[in-house]
Amino acid sequence: MQIPQYWAQVRLRHETGIRHGATVLRWGWSDISQADAQNHAQQRAQQALEDVLKAPQTHHLDSDFERMEWAGEYGLYGSTPIREEVLERQNDTVMTRNNYGAHCLNTAQVAIADMDYPREKPLPGFPFLSMIFMLLALPWLWLTPLVWSVQQIVLIVIIAATGLVFHSRLKQWLSARKTKQTRQARALDQAVARVQQAQANHPDWGLRVYETPKGLRVIVTHAAWAPQAPEVKTLFQELGADPVYALLCEKQQCFRARVSGKPWRMGISGLSTQARRWPVSAENLSARQEWCQLYEQKSERFAACRFLQQLGPSTFCLEAQAFVPWHDSASKAQSSLPLA
Known part of the structure; x- marks a missing residue:
């Protein structure tokens, strides 16, 4: 797992003629300083430009090569780490703010699985x-x-x-x-039953179960599993975990848990396009800070998930002992607040 503190971006262009040239754009990152991130971006951009200029002679350029690296914050299909604002670090766990403003915990050692209920048909509107x-x-x-x-x-x-x-x-x-209320209750019961069956299949597994607005969250508590561990693949398959989430875990070598509400579920609009991308430009920093202040006030009245039950062994591994209290406190999982 890599979630850098500092980010920079460099654009280089080499003119090959009056109307022709080669342009590349690359990100750079660092946990040391902004200057170090700028140097890293410069090095990556320079290497990318050299690769482009050499291509006509070598007749070789990787099929996934991007001249303009516009990779998203998660780096799901690119070669960059997770690019999000770092809010706090505790041991090996990092709290970040994602692209729509919510807080997320990122960990490489405590396995987390997200389960979504089946998608419902839209309700008929009031006449x-x-x-x-x-x-x-x-x-x-x-x-x-x-x-x-x-x-x-x-x-x-x-x-x-x-x-x-x-x-x-x-x-x-x-x-x-x-x-809808009946279907939601039935979907919750079916999802919990699936987790209970998975735990019954593996009696040594400790699984901590939470309700989310649209499904369940399951945290493995008995042992520390890396994202590439075969047990994680088994867990995701038996629970029917969200495939996009599973791909993200594999790509970034970490697990994620959103621990604050989604803005639209709390009655506020999301960040503007200019203010949501991290790192934010200087002219949009004030707007981002104002929105974040409003978001923090609003999110105090909502929970991201609700604790349901602990299945299997009640003894936590050292990694879970550190992670679970932070997760439960940040997400207000032990409260009766509405879910968002």
Whole structure:
């Protein structure tokens, strides 16, 4: 796992003609200083430019070579480490702020699996338009004298049809809300049962189970597993872990756990495009700091997950002894706050 403290970016261009040239863009990083990160970026950019200029003679350039390294924060498909703001470090665990502003714990030794519930169909919306039409039409119907003209009969038929539509869609809306609660409870029970079965298959495993807004989080507590360990692959397969998350763990050689709420679940907008990318430019730093202050205040009223149960051995390995208390405190897992 590598999560650098300092980042820099260098763009180099070599002119080969009036309208032709070679341009490369590379990131550099360091845990020592900003200057060291700048030197690293300069070295990587210079090497990339040399590779481009040599390509016509050597007839060789790697198929995955990128002239402009726009790799995302997670470095999932690129050659850079996780590029996020570092908030705190404790031993081998690092808390970062991800690209939409939430806090994440990153660890290379405590295995974490995320399980998502099956994707639900969108709920039908509340019939606002037909309700508004009925609220406007009923007073007119009540106050207008009945003369049985063609126009009046047509309007009465339209009002009656709208009333039937409103009644039907209102029933659908109420039924869907009730069914959603039942489906969520059933999905939670099924997911917990899957974790219990995995633990039963491996009685020596200690698994700590949490509810998240859309699934479960499982933390391995009996032993320290590296992301490439065969036990991790078995764990992910038996739990049906999110495949993108599993790929991220393999690529970055670390496990991640979001420990604060997602902004849109707490009623606030996310960071702007200019302020979300780390490192942020000087002109956007103030806007980022203001948003982060609002986010921290709002997130105090929400939990990222809720502790459900400890399965298997209750004795924690040394790595879990350090990680779990920080995770539970940061995520407010022992509280009754709403999940976000």
